[in-house]
Amino acid sequence: MIHAVVNQKGGAGKTTLAVHLAVHLVDQGRRVGFIDNDPQQSAARWLKRAEPSIDCRSVLDARGLVTTLEELADEYDDVVCDAAPRLNEQTHVLMYFADKILIPTRPTTLDLQATIETKQSIDKVAQAREADGRGPIDVHLVLNFVRTVGNLHKTVREALRAMDYPLARTALGMRDAVAKAVTLSTTTQRLAEDAPTDRGAGAAAADFDKLFQELFDHEPDYAHADRHLLAAA
Numbered sequence: 616m617i618h619a620v621v622n623q624k625g626g627a628g629k630t631t632l633a634v635h636l637a638v639h640l641v642d643q644g645r646r647v648g649f650i651d652n653d654p655q656q657s658a659a660r661w662l663k664r665a666e667p668s669i670d671c672r673s674v675l676d677a678r679g680l681v682t683t684l685e686e687l688a689d690e691y692d693d694v695v696c697d698a699a700p701r702l703n704e705q706t707h708v709l710m711y712f713a714d715k716i717l718i719p720t721r722p723t724t725l726d727l728q729a730t731i732e733t734k735q736s737i738d739k740v741a742q743a744r745e746a747d748g749r750g751p752i753d754v755h756l757v758l759n760f761v762r763t764v765g766n767l768h769k770t771v772r773e774a775l776r777a778m779d780y781p782l783a784r785t786a787l788g789m790r791d792a793v794a795k796a797v798t799l800s801t802t803t804q805r806l807a808e809d810a811p812t813d814r815g816a817g818a819a820a821a822d823f824d825k826l827f828q829e830l831f832d833h834e835p836d837y838a839h840a841d842r843h844l845l846a847a848a
Contacts, residue, residue, distance in 0.1 A: 617684060617694045619713035623736075624729035625700035628719045628759040630658045631793060633697040635823050636717075638666045638802045640693050648687035650674055650696040652705055658697040664800035677704045684712050702736045710740040716752055717830070718780070719759040719787075722771040730756065734778060755830055758786040785826040792819035 620633040630653065640647045649671040651659040662671045670691065674683045687694045696713070698706045710716060716737060720730040734754075741752055756775050775782045787793075792815040796803045803819035810816055 616692070616714040617688055617696065617712055618715045618717065619696040619698055619709040620717045620719065621698040621706060621710065621733060621737075622718050622720060622726075622729060623700060623702045623706075623733050624720075624726055627700075627721055627726060627729070628787065629653075629700065630661070630697050631797065632717060632719050632757065632759070632787075633695055634658055634661050634665065635802050635804075636827065637662065637669055637693075637695040639804065639823065639827050640695070641666055641669060642804070645692040646690075648672070648691040648694045650680070650683060650687065650694065650709075652680065652709065653697050653699045661797070661800050665802060665805075675705070677708050680705055680708045681712075684708075688712075702733065707736065707740055710737055710752070711744060711749075713752060715830075716754045717757055718754065719757045720771075720775070721760045722758060722762075724771070727771055727774055730775070731778075734780060737780075754780045756780050756782045757826065758782065760789045761786045762789050783826060783829055785822065785829050787822045787826065788818070790815060790819040790822070792816040 618636060620629050620636070622629050637647050637649050647669050649658065649662060649669050651671060651673045652675065654675060656673055659671050659673050662669050670687065672683050672687070674680050684694065696709050698709050718730055718733055720726045737752065737754060744752065756778065758772060758775065772782065792803050792806060796806050803816055803823055806816040807813065807820035
């Protein structure tokens with residue numbers, strides 16, 4: 616399967632989500648390829664240390680994307696794609712070939728507008744896929760960087776729910792452990808495993824575990840996802 620993480624606005628947490636997903640799939644025993652289409656190449660540098668076994672390709676042109684997507688899809692169980700923070704030809708290629716698209720968004724009005732524009736682009740790509748006889752795209756919105764205090768995220772959540780695409784029930788919190796994982800070029804799950812008494816890492820890891828089980832498992836096992844929280848309690 617090809618999984619694309621897209622949003623035209625930078626700072627939505629796209630790279631963090633893509634890297635965590637790729638490493639999660641590896642930890643589940645999946646064979647994973649990765650495409651970093653972001654000119655900053657943050658995901659490629661991160662994965663080189665976090666999980667060297669992942670075949671990570673840096674591709675910054677539309678023609679190269681088509682070729683690389685076909686190659687990796689033939690070789691691996693899953694291909695995770697970190698799109699550039701803009702809606703260009705390359706992003707549309709990723710949307711067209713993706714089986715699943717995740718759209719992370721912060722709980723702000725500016726991010727909400729960017730998400731609406733991203734959705735409009737996906738809708739156009741979906742029409743092109745339908746005309747070409749391809750199947751529908753599985754799209755999910757993911758609320759990211761949510762604070763536990765304040766009501767703004769609730770307002771944004773309601774606006775996102777009004778869209779045609781489903782909003783993931785699991786939101787990712789604004790947690791220091793996520794920034795720590797980025798700094799150390801690892802993931803929150805592995806931070807929690809290496810330091811089982813670190814409650815912050817356990818809470819962040821549980822966020823990602825629950826999200827991935829919700830979106831990729833038919834019957835989410837939330838008790839299993841809470842193992843990081845329980846270990847740190």
